[in-house]
Amino acid sequence: MTNIKDLAKRAGVSVTTVSRVLNHHPYVSDAKRIKVERAIEETGYSQNMNAVHLSKGKTNVIGVILPFLDHPYFAQVLIGISDKAQAKGQTLMLFPTNYEQEKEQEALLMLRQKQLDGVIVCSRVTPLHVLEAYVQYGPIVLLEQRHSDKFSTVFVDHQGIFNRALEYLYQKGHRNIGYTIYRRHGTHAKVREETYHAFLARHDLPFNQDYCFEGALYLEDSMDVLRKLMKLKTSPTALLVTSDQVAAGLFIHAKAFGLTIPEDVAIIGLNDEPIAKALKLTTVHIPLKSMGEALLDQVLSTHKENIQFDITLIERQTV
Amino acid sequence: MTNIKDLAKRAGVSVTTVSRVLNHHPYVSDAKRIKVERAIEETGYSQNMNAVHLSKGKTNVIGVILPFLDHPYFAQVLIGISDKAQAKGQTLMLFPTNYEQEKEQEALLMLRQKQLDGVIVCSRVTPLHVLEAYVQYGPIVLLEQRHSDKFSTVFVDHQGIFNRALEYLYQKGHRNIGYTIYRRHGTHAKVREETYHAFLARHDLPFNQDYCFEGALYLEDSMDVLRKLMKLKTSPTALLVTSDQVAAGLFIHAKAFGLTIPEDVAIIGLNDEPIAKALKLTTVHIPLKSMGEALLDQVLSTHKENIQFDITLIERQTV
DNA sequence: ACTTGCTATGAAACGCGTTTCATCGTCTAA
DNA sequence: TTAGACGATGAAACGCGTTTCATAGCAAGT
Numbered sequence: 001m002t003n004i005k006d007l008a009k010r011a012g013v014s015v016t017t018v019s020r021v022l023n024h025h026p027y028v029s030d031a032k033r034i035k036v037e038r039a040i041e042e043t044g045y046s047q048n049m050n051a052v053h054l055s056k057g058k059t060n061v062i063g064v065i066l067p068f069l070d071h072p073y074f075a076q077v078l079i080g081i082s083d084k085a086q087a088k089g090q091t092l093m094l095f096p097t098n099y100e101q102e103k104e105q106e107a108l109l110m111l112r113q114k115q116l117d118g119v120i121v122c123s124r125v126t127p128l129h130v131l132e133a134y135v136q137y138g139p140i141v142l143l144e145q146r147h148s149d150k151f152s153t154v155f156v157d158h159q160g161i162f163n164r165a166l167e168y169l170y171q172k173g174h175r176n177i178g179y180t181i182y183r184r185h186g187t188h189a190k191v192r193e194e195t196y197h198a199f200l201a202r203h204d205l206p207f208n209q210d211y212c213f214e215g216a217l218y219l220e221d222s223m224d225v226l227r228k229l230m231k232l233k234t235s236p237t238a239l240l241v242t243s244d245q246v247a248a249g250l251f252i253h254a255k256a257f258g259l260t261i262p263e264d265v266a267i268i269g270l271n272d273e274p275i276a277k278a279l280k281l282t283t284v285h286i287p288l289k290s291m292g293e294a295l296l297d298q299v300l301s302t303h304k305e306n307i308q309f310d311i312t313l314i315e316r317q318t319v
Numbered sequence: 320m321t322n323i324k325d326l327a328k329r330a331g332v333s334v335t336t337v338s339r340v341l342n343h344h345p346y347v348s349d350a351k352r353i354k355v356e357r358a359i360e361e362t363g364y365s366q367n368m369n370a371v372h373l374s375k376g377k378t379n380v381i382g383v384i385l386p387f388l389d390h391p392y393f394a395q396v397l398i399g400i401s402d403k404a405q406a407k408g409q410t411l412m413l414f415p416t417n418y419e420q421e422k423e424q425e426a427l428l429m430l431r432q433k434q435l436d437g438v439i440v441c442s443r444v445t446p447l448h449v450l451e452a453y454v455q456y457g458p459i460v461l462l463e464q465r466h467s468d469k470f471s472t473v474f475v476d477h478q479g480i481f482n483r484a485l486e487y488l489y490q491k492g493h494r495n496i497g498y499t500i501y502r503r504h505g506t507h508a509k510v511r512e513e514t515y516h517a518f519l520a521r522h523d524l525p526f527n528q529d530y531c532f533e534g535a536l537y538l539e540d541s542m543d544v545l546r547k548l549m550k551l552k553t554s555p556t557a558l559l560v561t562s563d564q565v566a567a568g569l570f571i572h573a574k575a576f577g578l579t580i581p582e583d584v585a586i587i588g589l590n591d592e593p594i595a596k597a598l599k600l601t602t603v604h605i606p607l608k609s610m611g612e613a614l615l616d617q618v619l620s621t622h623k624e625n626i627q628f629d630i631t632l633i634e635r636q637t638v
Numbered sequence: 639a640c641t642t643g644c645t646a647t648g649a650a651a652c653g654c655g656t657t658t659c660a661t662c663g664t665c666t667a668a
Numbered sequence: 669t670t671a672g673a674c675g676a677t678g679a680a681a682c683g684c685g686t687t688t689c690a691t692a693g694c695a696a697g698t
Contacts, residue, residue, distance in 0.1 A: 001653095003653085003654055003655085004654065004655055004656095005654080005655095008678095013677080013678085014677065014678040014679075015654095015655075015656090015678085015679095016656085016657085016677070016678055016679080017676085017677065017678075018655090019655060019656060019657085020676095020677090022655085023655095023656080026675085027674090027675055027676050027677080028675095028676075028677085029675085029676065029677090032676085032677085046428075046431050046432055047432055047654085047655075048373065048432065048433050048653075048654055048655075049429065049432040049433060049434040049655095050369055050372040050373040050376075050378065050433055050434065050653080050654080050655095051373050051653070051654035051655045051656090051683090052654080052655060052656080053369040053372070053373075053655095054367065054369040054370050054372075054373050054653095054654080054655080054656095054683050054684065054685095055654075055655045055656045055657085055682080055683055056655085056656070056683090057369075057683070059369065061412070069394050069397050069398050069401060070391065070394040070395060070398055072389065075388050075389040075394065076389060078388050079388050079389055079415070082388060082413065082415050086415075086422070091412055091413075091414075091425075091429075092412065092413045093380070093410055093411065093412050093413075094401065094410075094411045094412075094413050095410075096398070096401050096405075103405070106410075109365075110368065110410075112365050113365055113366055113367060113368040114367050114368060114369055115368040115369065218593065219593045219594060219597055220593055220596075220597075248594075248597075249597060252597045252598060253597065274537065274538045274539055275538060275567075275594070277539075278538055278539075278567075278568060278571045278572065279571060320683095322683085322684055322685085323684065323685055323686095324684080324685095327648095332647080332648085333647065333648040333649075334648085334649095334684095334685075334686090335647070335648055335649080335650095335686085335687085336646085336647065336648075337685090338685060338686060338687085339646095339647090341685085342685095342686085345645090346644090346645060346646055346647080347645095347646075347647085348645085348646065348647090351646085351647085366684085366685075367683075367684055367685075368685095369683080369684080369685095370653090370683070370684035370685045370686090371684080371685060371686080372685095373653050373654065373655095373683095373684080373685080373686095374652080374653055374684075374685045374686045374687080375653090375685085375686070376653070
């Protein structure tokens with residue numbers, strides 16, 4: 001492998017000059033530039049990026065922490081991140097965590113070890129104070145509803161939309177409203193729970209523990225929800241579903257359980273995925289791709305900001 | 320930032336010894352090991368991986384070239400790759416290409432520049448001879464049906480399954496069979512076409528140009544297929560669909576076009592995705608995750624191999 | 639007593655490009 | 669004419685860890 005030194009010798013210039021040519025620095029005479037370029041061609045030289053990274057102290061690599069690769073929600077965010085990364089000359093290193101903290105830790109370690117210039121956390125289990133300890137090594141940005149001066153964040157108004165959806169169902173006459181979540185202790189679960197309780201209190205509705213269905217994220221999970229639902233004495237007449245995947249599953253499988261949608265159960269999904277459009281599911285549109293783009297912007301930016309994105313209730317035919 | 324040199328000074332040993340401690344080399348006395356470990360703790364030292372990479376000449380990073388992030392087919396392959404990577408201490412750098420050659424090129428460049436130890440090509444537009452020129456820089460493995468001593472490959476018997484599915488439909492009484500593909504000039508398109516022609520010839524069936532529907536990959540694309548289909552004088556009575564996404568879309572939208580499945584049109588999907596199971600689509604199961612794992616294994620292996628995976632026709636209710 | 643062989647340790651070379659600093663010539667504004 | 673600006677160029681320092689090689693002590697085998 002020829003290196004910059006060989007090149008310099010061959011072209012009869014100093015390594016500095018070669019480096020200048022490689023980096024398009026203006027202060028190089030045409031004569032020398034041409035000599036260097038010829039040497040590059042002749043030898044088939046190419047830079048050793050590891051040396052560049054060492055020297056420059058950065059890599060143009062951004063780590064992306066996300067739990068799953070096969071869920072449309074994260075895929076959409078990832079597309080946003082990736083598009084923007086492409087545009088800004090960054091590459092992405094993937095850390096699919098399956099919500100295991102050690103795997104999240106790996107990304108943080110690489111940040112510390114200068115292998116990553118920054119980290120985007122799409123969802124996490126690592127406690128906030130642990131993350132905070134790593135901001136000294138590089139920017140960390142979060143996809144979650146949080147105001148912080150340690151991290152930039154991107155989020156939507158989860159309370160707001162959750163509340164709006166609940167009220168919408170209420171207004172449509174529903175009094176037994178349930179909802180699904182994925183993780184009981186996830187970043188948004190508590191907010192949802194509180195909002196739910198407030199809603200019930202406001203309308204003087206009783207709280208029913210069984211109306212919160214956990215573990216609903218994938219299409220397949222809808223079967224579980226349905227089974228649980230059928231076991232209840234008084235079933236909810238409406239469900240706020242945290243994922244269009246689950247909503248789609250409910251829609252598809254409902255018939256097999258003797259339920260019609262929306263007559264027996266109304267459902268509102270989340271994310272406005274293609275499947276929601278195809279099945280005409282009422283859902284909430286979240287600009288996930290734009291949010292991904294914003295995350296990438298933020299991780300490259302020096303100042304901290306907390307950006308809220310607007311979301312929209314899309315009325316279709318399942319309420 | 321403290322470095323290995325500071326550490327050496329602080330611990331009163333040579334940098335070599337510090338390096339030995341860091342790398343768990345056996346030839347270090349306990350006394351010195353402890354001194355070094357204390358120094359590490361005191362200073363909060365952490366390695367600069369860029370220096371390690373430069374020195375070792377490798378990075379433990381594998382590049383993954385794939386066209387789309389939001390398609391279940393590639394997501395599934397990616398999960399396999401990722402799981403195995405995790406197990407083998409490798410990290411993944413993502414190159415979503417949208418089938419643009421320059422983007423594929425980027426990954427190859429990084430291989431050449433020693434930023435990647437190897438590249439997995441899940442699908443591509445770059446011509447084979449271009450790829451071949453890069454194997455000198457590191458292993459490149461392909462997810463496609465090809466026997467080569469330049470690359471390791473992982474694939475399924477596309478002719479075989481395509482043929483089997485066609486015969487299956489024939490045997491079920493279908494004589495007007497169409498099929499969908501994504502790219503007219505994609506890696507598998509030609510094989511499919513040939514197989515299709517051979518099938519027609521074998522059974523003395525006429526060829527109808529309009530029975531090949533192009534551009535079908537995503538759920539949404541099914542609308543297009545349906546529209547084209549409705550315009551035909553004699554519609555096919557069965558469709559071989561290259562993606563369960565499209566098959567699902569066809570299934571969902573068929574009613575709106577006045578078609579019942581399988582009575583008016585029988586369909587066979589591909590990939591056996593969750594949605595296929597939910598909708599009870601007849602499809603072909605492909606062990607994509609295992610294939611992803613194999614790809615990662617291959618890219619780390621020194622010898623070339625071409626592995627074929629078995630696929631299965633899953634009979635459900637759309638034929 | 640003597641050769642092997644293993645443990646332990648460090649100096650120095652190596653991997654490779656970037657960047658600071660100093661130098662020198664030339665040109666321009668004063 | 670002269671100070672200051674600007675273009676061009678290279679030596680050397682810098683970023684940092686790994687690995688080879690040489691050395692030395694010490695124990696086991698002959």
